[in-house]
Amino acid sequence: MSFDRTIRHCRQCGHPVAKRLPDDGDTRERDICTVCSTVHYINPLNVVGTVPWWEDRILLCKRNIEPRLGKWTLPAGFMELGETTAQGAARETVEEAGAQFEIEDLFTVMSVPRVGQVHLYYRARLTSDQFDPGHETQEARLFREDEIPWEELAFRTVRETLQRYFADQRAGRFGTHAFDIE
Amino acid sequence: MSFDRTIRHCRQCGHPVAKRLPDDGDTRERDICTVCSTVHYINPLNVVGTVPWWEDRILLCKRNIEPRLGKWTLPAGFMELGETTAQGAARETVEEAGAQFEIEDLFTVMSVPRVGQVHLYYRARLTSDQFDPGHETQEARLFREDEIPWEELAFRTVRETLQRYFADQRAGRFGTHAFDIE
Numbered sequence: 001m002s003f004d005r006t007i008r009h010c011r012q013c014g015h016p017v018a019k020r021l022p023d024d025g026d027t028r029e030r031d032i033c034t035v036c037s038t039v040h041y042i043n044p045l046n047v048v049g050t051v052p053w054w055e056d057r058i059l060l061c062k063r064n065i066e067p068r069l070g071k072w073t074l075p076a077g078f079m080e081l082g083e084t085t086a087q088g089a090a091r092e093t094v095e096e097a098g099a100q101f102e103i104e105d106l107f108t109v110m111s112v113p114r115v116g117q118v119h120l121y122y123r124a125r126l127t128s129d130q131f132d133p134g135h136e137t138q139e140a141r142l143f144r145e146d147e148i149p150w151e152e153l154a155f156r157t158v159r160e161t162l163q164r165y166f167a168d169q170r171a172g173r174f175g176t177h178a179f180d181i182e
Numbered sequence: 183m184s185f186d187r188t189i190r191h192c193r194q195c196g197h198p199v200a201k202r203l204p205d206d207g208d209t210r211e212r213d214i215c216t217v218c219s220t221v222h223y224i225n226p227l228n229v230v231g232t233v234p235w236w237e238d239r240i241l242l243c244k245r246n247i248e249p250r251l252g253k254w255t256l257p258a259g260f261m262e263l264g265e266t267t268a269q270g271a272a273r274e275t276v277e278e279a280g281a282q283f284e285i286e287d288l289f290t291v292m293s294v295p296r297v298g299q300v301h302l303y304y305r306a307r308l309t310s311d312q313f314d315p316g317h318e319t320q321e322a323r324l325f326r327e328d329e330i331p332w333e334e335l336a337f338r339t340v341r342e343t344l345q346r347y348f349a350d351q352r353a354g355r356f357g358t359h360a361f362d363i364e
């Protein structure tokens with residue numbers, strides 16, 4: 001997934017775009033083709049993942065790719081066209097951890113406006129404690145709450161999701177948590 | 183918002199793209215530039231909106247634009263870069279209804295894989311029953327449950343959200359509902 005989302009040329013005809021207001025009442029400048037007038041939008045991206053649990057432990061993956069190579073994360077990645085949020089979360093959990101599990105309820109919905117992303121995590125009940133991580137993962141391992149490498153987590157979305165998971169576990173009831181990360 | 187999302191030319195250099203597997207282990211064919219090798223992804227879009235309520239009534243907007251011109255909808259539209267899901271939902275409610283309100287909790291999260299979208303609706307407590315709809319809306323009006331024009335609703339996501347709203351209202355407790363629409 002490339003992160004330079006700048007649009008320089010029209011996806012329809014290849015000519016240069018220029019930033020201007022569209023003619024449809026839109027109040028934001030868009031990248032509009034100087035020849036065929038196609039309007040190009042750049043939209044937020046969804047990242048979908050899981051909190052895979054086995055008894056009192058959570059599955060984390062040590063990243064084998066940038067960014068945050070060597071840091072620990074929950075399995076997650078960009079949602080693909082044609083899948084649901086839950087299907088995408090399940091796909092990433094298979095790809096990154098080779099885990100076997102059943103998807104449960106939606107757990108966190110986090111807007112991260114600084115990077116134009118929305119992150120959605122589902123709880124996932126592991127049906128095996130054996131993993132077969134893919135090339136994006138150095139190691140997949142189960143952690144009890146007091147073993148979580150809090151200082152070695154890859155992303156704030158992962159930390160915030162884990163904090164709420166253990167809080168809900170102590171409270172004996174899991175909810176759906178929607179909040180923003182500045 | 184244009185719905186033809188087909189990519190024919192590279193956004194970086196304007197040359198034609200061709201569908202092939204990227205070299206990074208990705209298992210899906212992408213639109214890749216035949217000259218500069220930029221990989222182009224087409225991602226799901228988020229639609230954000232509100233269920234605005236005033237006592238026992240819900241605010242609906244009669245659409246003044248295609249698709250579904252003349253049908254009734256909850257205020258909603260495409261999430262923009264740089265905003266949170268709640269900010270986008272609030273913006274659309276101002277733009278389409280000219281309503282005054284306070285955003286409450288996330289209410290529905292619906293995947294619509296057939297069109298590559300995720301729809302997120304927040305409950306919103308109206309602080310006035312006067313509206314000032316924008317150019318996208320013919321009329322903004324409050325409806326009690328038994329007045330809702332069920333057969334004249336613009337989208338299934340709106341119907342499903344309204345059904346869950348009235349069910350939760352009867353139950354005396356609002357939750358967050360995540361589900362898929364085939």
Ligand SMILES: [Zn+2]
Binds near residue numbers: 010011012014033036
């Ligand atoms: Zn063009």
Ligand SMILES: [Zn+2]
Binds near residue numbers: 215
């Ligand atoms: Zn190119």
